[in-house]
Amino acid sequence: MSEIICTVDIVLLTLKEECLHVALLRREHEPFKGVLALPGGYIHAEEDADTHAAAVRTLQAKTGIASPYLEQLATFSGPGRDPRGWSISISYYALVPENLIGEAGHPHVELLPVERLKGLPFDHLQIVEAAVSRVRNKSSYSSLPVYLCGEAFTLPRLQAVYEAVLGEPVNKVSFRRKIDELGILEPIEGALETGKANRPAQLYRLRKEYRDRLSLTDRALNAR
Amino acid sequence: MSEIICTVDIVLLTLKEECLHVALLRREHEPFKGVLALPGGYIHAEEDADTHAAAVRTLQAKTGIASPYLEQLATFSGPGRDPRGWSISISYYALVPENLIGEAGHPHVELLPVERLKGLPFDHLQIVEAAVSRVRNKSSYSSLPVYLCGEAFTLPRLQAVYEAVLGEPVNKVSFRRKIDELGILEPIEGALETGKANRPAQLYRLRKEYRDRLSLTDRALNAR
């Protein structure tokens, strides 16, 4: 009955040079040994409390990155996607600030722009595309992109992050109003981003209660 | 490695007496023999092209219903959800008009209101709640609820369906404008809903290109 191969795959996304990048690793074993692929691995029934735990464990083991925003994306399946046989991949996506990959991430993690990816094994291209599409969609009516920022950031920076994810400019006044309505940010008292040749910007941080919870709006931030 | 139990479960939803109902069946085998549960079953690796095909097959076999709007919901997993061992349920949700369950559906299908469900085995309550929540959310910015209507329906009827799903009244003028913008409907030439003691309403049908594709708006139909 169940000679089904059960795995998890993680689409770890970050913003690098104002473009979404996905973290890939060279496979250590066959099939596709040496080929760049999504971090993933078998579910360990003895050890994992559920597939989310399997994804957390796998991401930590393969990339060194712990507890980012991690959400289930979808399950991909079929007899052809893995040459070893009928397989299931419960895929997750994660968003992290770029510096976190440099600091906590293993040195062999490679970041590639999500546009014009090619040569990915299995159905990993399809999985990445689904993740990017999900992130773009969700970003237009939620606080999702804040997870691409670090601890502290300015509103102009956050706006640039939204614009990079959405792929289009957004109105400054509307953006600030929507972010205000989301109620997710708090100003860091007395902390300004100085050093640049202009008026310094207020630094903000994510409120504690939204560290791993999204905030949603009913009106989109952009025009989609 | 893989003594993992792989199943699909389907949350088949319909509108009955203006309330969302879920289709349940009494389990024929242990565990939970005789208890009302979601239609579901093992993935057949020899036979199924993927989990979507497994869901279609299972739904057809257990309820007699073929090719409704069927979409993947999420994957539920863990050692405790099924007493037989570490298991995975790739769950799907489907929307059908009520009469379809009466006609094509097997006679032992039971429809229960999704509110105040209790006594469901496994984590089926959680799965139903996730499905209902997804449907409510998606309905506010898409054409999803049309799949709860039959072949032909009037705009006032469709509005009542939206209101039942969303759980709140929607503005008539705005509703009609949004539905018009969705571009999913075409009037059935010369077909009016007669017989009632008032002006007859125009009958509409879903355009061919949207029979299994949603149409989305960026502005919600309601206030959420």
Place this chain on the structure above:
DNA sequence: ATTTGTTAGTTGCAATATTAAACTAAGTTG
């Protein structure tokens, strides 16, 4: 045949939301 009641479908307008453009604020650089 005409009036009454009821719901379908539209129109006009007031209230609300969005956005562009202009403005003020506050720093660095030359």
Place this chain on the structure above:
DNA sequence: CAACTTAGTTTAATATTGCAACTAACAAAT
């Protein structure tokens, strides 16, 4: 200290929404 640059706010125009009132078209009652 004038020039420049970006932060953040204000104002006004534009677009969207939603209420209320309207006309339309039927059946049932008179």
